[in-house]
Amino acid sequence: xxxxxxxxxxxxxxxxxxxxxxxxxxxxxxxxxxxxxxxxxxxxxxxxxxxxxxxxxxxxxxxxxxxxxxxxxxxxxxxxxxxxxxxxxxxxxxxxxxxxxxxxxxxxxxxxxxxxxxxxxxxxxxxxxxxxxxxxxxxxxxxxxxxxxxxxxxxxxxxxxxxxxxxxxxxxxxxxxxxxxxxxxxxxxxxxxxxxxxxxxxxxxxxxxxxxxxxxxxxxxxxxxxxxxxxxxxxxxxxxxxxxxxxxxxxxxxxxxxxxxxxxxxxxxxxxxxxxxxxxxxxxxxxxxxxxxxxxxxxxxxxxxxxxxxxxxx
Amino acid sequence: xxxxxxxxxxxxxxxxxxxxxxxxxxxxxxxxxxxxxxxxxxxxxxxxxxxxxxxxxxxxxxxxxxxxxxxxxxxxxxxxxxxxxxxxxxxxxxxxxxxxxxxxxxxxxxxxxxxxxxxxxxxxxxxxxxxxxxxxxxxxxxxxxxxxxxxxxxxxxxxxxxxxxxxxxxxxxxxxxxxxxxxxxxxxxxxxxxxxxxxxxxxxxxxxxxxxxxxxxxxxxxxxxxxxxxxxxxxxxxxxxxxxxxxxxxxxxxxxxxxxxxxxxxxxxxxxxxxxxxxxxxxxxxxxxxxxxxxxxxxxxxxxxxxxxxxxxxxxxxxxxxxxxxxxxxxxxxxxxxxxxxxxxxxxxxxxxxxxxxx
Numbered sequence: 001x002x003x004x005x006x007x008x009x010x011x012x013x014x015x016x017x018x019x020x021x022x023x024x025x026x027x028x029x030x031x032x033x034x035x036x037x038x039x040x041x042x043x044x045x046x047x048x049x050x051x052x053x054x055x056x057x058x059x060x061x062x063x064x065x066x067x068x069x070x071x072x073x074x075x076x077x078x079x080x081x082x083x084x085x086x087x088x089x090x091x092x093x094x095x096x097x098x099x100x101x102x103x104x105x106x107x108x109x110x111x112x113x114x115x116x117x118x119x120x121x122x123x124x125x126x127x128x129x130x131x132x133x134x135x136x137x138x139x140x141x142x143x144x145x146x147x148x149x150x151x152x153x154x155x156x157x158x159x160x161x162x163x164x165x166x167x168x169x170x171x172x173x174x175x176x177x178x179x180x181x182x183x184x185x186x187x188x189x190x191x192x193x194x195x196x197x198x199x200x201x202x203x204x205x206x207x208x209x210x211x212x213x214x215x216x217x218x219x220x221x222x223x224x225x226x227x228x229x230x231x232x233x234x235x236x237x238x239x240x241x242x243x244x245x246x247x248x249x250x251x252x253x254x255x256x257x258x259x260x261x262x263x264x265x266x267x268x269x270x271x272x273x274x275x276x277x278x279x280x281x282x283x284x285x286x287x288x289x290x291x292x293x294x295x296x297x298x299x300x301x302x303x304x305x306x307x308x309x310x311x312x313x314x
Numbered sequence: 315x316x317x318x319x320x321x322x323x324x325x326x327x328x329x330x331x332x333x334x335x336x337x338x339x340x341x342x343x344x345x346x347x348x349x350x351x352x353x354x355x356x357x358x359x360x361x362x363x364x365x366x367x368x369x370x371x372x373x374x375x376x377x378x379x380x381x382x383x384x385x386x387x388x389x390x391x392x393x394x395x396x397x398x399x400x401x402x403x404x405x406x407x408x409x410x411x412x413x414x415x416x417x418x419x420x421x422x423x424x425x426x427x428x429x430x431x432x433x434x435x436x437x438x439x440x441x442x443x444x445x446x447x448x449x450x451x452x453x454x455x456x457x458x459x460x461x462x463x464x465x466x467x468x469x470x471x472x473x474x475x476x477x478x479x480x481x482x483x484x485x486x487x488x489x490x491x492x493x494x495x496x497x498x499x500x501x502x503x504x505x506x507x508x509x510x511x512x513x514x515x516x517x518x519x520x521x522x523x524x525x526x527x528x529x530x531x532x533x534x535x536x537x538x539x540x541x542x543x544x545x546x547x548x549x550x551x552x553x554x555x556x557x558x559x560x561x562x563x564x565x566x567x568x569x570x571x572x573x574x575x576x577x578x579x580x581x582x583x584x585x586x587x588x589x590x591x592x593x594x595x596x597x598x599x600x601x602x603x604x605x606x607x608x609x610x611x612x613x614x615x616x617x618x619x620x621x622x623x624x625x626x627x628x629x630x631x632x633x634x635x636x637x638x639x640x641x642x643x644x645x646x647x648x649x650x651x652x653x654x655x656x657x658x659x660x661x662x663x664x665x666x667x668x669x670x671x672x673x
Binding site for chain 1: 400412415475
């Protein structure tokens with residue numbers, strides 16, 4: 001009698017709780033929860049990426065269902081192409097120069113924002129604004145700011161006497177000016193994120209260590225270069241990694257401001273891929289152009305993450 | 315060791331390393347973190363700032379270090395006003411609670427950092443670092459990084475880094491509180507001997523009364539931004555200046571009993587059965603009824619209530635367990651007594667020590 005009752009109860013309970021046990025199982029619930037994200041990534045990132053790889057080794061075009069496998073022909077012809085080389089050079093130039101400027105400015109901004117001062121809230125909000133605004137709207141704003149006839153920047157600089165009465169640079173119409181303008185807008189766009197990352201890195205340095213450096217007699221620059229920057233290095237690398245990937249793969253700024261012009265002087269790999277693959281219909285060459293930087297960017301990412309890890313662990 | 319230290323003997327005439335604060339205030343908005351502190355350390359002294367958390371002891375230390383600007387008042391080191399000097403110009407070295415070692419540098423570079431900031435030549439620097447490391451027996455750790463070290467080793471590195479500049483004053487901010495309990499006892503011993511060896515004036519902040527009593531030449535007991543009492547460990551323990559000091563020191567703290575015009579205080583360890591006081595002299599008899607007994611190994615804590623005329627006040631007696639002959643049971647009444655010289659009186663309004671009253 002005494003043993004029978006618990007048995008019956010146990011059986012009842014197990015039937016009632018069968019479903020909840022099923023969901024309590026981490027394997028089941030975990031898989032269920034992560035499934036939408038996995039499906040999303042596979043369908044919208046994984047599948048197109050695989051297709052791009054396949055296309056880049058083929059002779060496929062828009063408006064034809066012919067599909068021939070050509071191996072490395074597309075890439076070979078790209079390497080010999082003058083316009084492609086220019087786009088590759090621009091991609092590297094824009095990324096490298098804007099990243100260096102972003103790093104220096106973000107570091108300075110973070111050092112300012114970590115201090116307490118009146119109006120800090122407003123300054124911080126203004127600095128973070130570009131990151132919150134939709135990128136295309138922001139760039140359209142820049143298109144107007146840099147307009148060849150109505151540029152408010154030129155007007156302002158002329159009024160304040162910095163530009164002479166006959167000096168009116170057409171920012172987006174001269175190759176060198178256009179390159180500078182594109183880099184400036186890239187900096188404007190990346191700066192908020194980099195600043196936030198740097199701020200986090202700065203805040204993660206314990207106050208005790210800053211105090212210790214002060215007591216040990218370090219001046220401002222010794223503290224900055226021997227304590228603050230080395231301790232922030234891992235997180236600065238994260239900022240650089242994001243910056244490189246975002247800048248090297250960005251198309252919006254080029255598309256809105258210059259469309260790669262004048263004379264292809266601001267064409268980058270992504271815009272070139274778009275114009276070749278979609279506008280001109282040569283899907284295969286476009287895919288090959290777009291994927292050209294893939295191995296390089298992947299290598300950069302792995303390299304940066306390894307450095308970040310080593311400074312963390314060793 | 316002392317005479318040859320730092321290669322500059324015979325400088326003892328001037329109190330180079332005397333620290334003095336003159337009516338020092340530090341207010342953070344409404345909060346009076348340090349509220350008028352005047353203390354003078356003597357040369358080569360181990361001075362402990364003791365108090366509960368939030369009493370302003372760390373703020374006081376940080377002001378002496380120059381990491382915090384006082385709202386008003388002055389700080390003097392070696393007779394010089396240093397109130398407006400940056401930390402590096404004060405001739406001080408500080409050890410932080412977290413040790414604050416530079417994680418990306420080797421131990422050698424950590425210790426050499428203050429010397430590098432002074433612009434010392436490489437050869438001299440190496441000699442100094444080696445000397446400092448040998449003082450703390452950490453020579454074999456010099457090529458490691460801080461994260462490869464144990465808590466005790468890190469503490470030694472922090473001390474070596476502080477020592478290497480030959481400061482006039484050491485400032486230590488709870489340097490033992492990050493160590494586990496067992497290590498803390500040996501570290502306390504080491505730190506004490508280290509201070510005596512290098513004979514550098516040391517100001518030591520702690521909330522741990524055992525550390526304060528064990529290491530301090532003098533203790534400044536602080537509460538609510540004020541120094542309540544400054545004296546030797548024996549003075550602050552046996553002769554508390556006010557009720558806060560009486561209640562803060564000692565575990566369990568002093569028994570404080572309200573009478574109509576005085577607060578009467580006596581330590582649990584002087585509150586013993588009458589016959590254990592034999593031959594001591596003038597006693598105050600306080601019969602009490604036992605409510606609870608705690609055996610703590612070395613000590614037996616006896617909780618109980620005094621009789622009617624003391625308002626049945628709850629008191630604690632601390633009997634050494636070695637007095638096993640005296641059996642005590644709960645709910646029984648015993649004749650306990652305190653030597654008259656051990657009874658302290660406090661004014662209930664000012665909470666300060668007051669004239670004795672007949673008991």
